[in-house]
Amino acid sequence: MDKAELTRRIEAGTFAVDNGRVLRTINILQGHDIKLHSLQYALPDIPSGTLSESLFYLQDAGYIRARDTVNHTHADVTGMKETTAVRLTAKGIQLLKGYVSDPAVKV
Numbered sequence: 001m002d003k004a005e006l007t008r009r010i011e012a013g014t015f016a017v018d019n020g021r022v023l024r025t026i027n028i029l030q031g032h033d034i035k036l037h038s039l040q041y042a043l044p045d046i047p048s049g050t051l052s053e054s055l056f057y058l059q060d061a062g063y064i065r066a067r068d069t070v071n072h073t074h075a076d077v078t079g080m081k082e083t084t085a086v087r088l089t090a091k092g093i094q095l096l097k098g099y100v101s102d103p104a105v106k107v
Contacts, residue, residue, distance in 0.1 A: 033085035
């Protein structure tokens with residue numbers, strides 16, 4: 001195993017851990033509008049770009065959904081607007097409860 005392979009494994013592991021932390025944080029705050037900037041405050045040790053990457057993955061995988069809290073319409077986490085809020089989907093809850101697994105999310 002060379003240095004490049006070790007680096008790739010470390011980055012993949014960190015990505016999975018960060019995804020799990022974001023998902024668990026959303027779960028803890030479930031029942032409220034969890035605005036994207038609130039996640040940044042709740043997870044200050046995850047850099048903004050890394051948090052965005054996790055949110056993109058979790059949304060594309062179907063574990064979270066985003067909506068605009070003003071217009072009450074579907075939103076995308078790529079916008080990262082002040083009015084964008086996220087919540088778990090049924091699939092996200094299944095992942096957290098252990099009914100399904102994803103190698104890119106360590107719960």
